[in-house]
Amino acid sequence: MTKIAIFASGSGTNAENIAKYFEGNSNIEISLIVSNKKDAFVHERAKTLGIESVTFSKNEFENTNEVVNYLRDKHIDFIVLAGFLLKVPDNILKAYPNKIVNIHPALLPKHGGKGMYGDNVHKAVVQAGDTESGITIHYINENYDEGGVIFQAKCQVGKDDTYEDVAKKVHILEYTHFPIIIESILKDKNG
Structure with a gap:
């Protein structure tokens, strides 16, 4: 267990x-x-x-x-x-x-680092005019958002999307993928 x-x-x-x-x-x-x-x-x-x-x-x-x-x-x-x-x-x-994972609400290495969480990230995506965003599941190390990437999933960002629109799309990706990726990491670690 x-x-x-x-x-x-x-x-x-x-x-x-x-x-x-x-x-x-x-x-x-x-x-x-x-x-x-x-x-x-x-x-x-x-x-x-x-x-x-x-x-x-x-x-x-x-x-x-x-x-x-x-x-x-x-x-x-x-x-x-x-x-x-x-x-x-x-x-x-x-x-x-290598036993600590994080989910970041953007496609690292873009929009990562200190202070980049939640709506701050989604606002940065919209302000940058990005056409896609998503999630990054990664191991963590001593620096914010710099650990090895395990998985990314993308969503489109429309030119009229607000940061709230982006947040909704990213939340769906989080809920869909995070538990499955955690399970697959643990299966790999446990043989």
């Missing part, structure tokens, strides 16, 4: 979608939701789904081993970032080498 922790900072729609996808799976379990915000709606989703959720402060993430120790105590094997807005610190990267 592979135990996954999902890290999320906000509403948790991707976390919920992933958790529902793996419900009843005998090989993969969403065991824990980790957030850096006590009031993030992802905690309410976790309650509804019957998944433990916990909050750690920015300081606990960045300056202590509390998060790593907690993950180890819970026998977490793999981490999925789903709208997690803090940079993952080195101690977690070292504890989980």
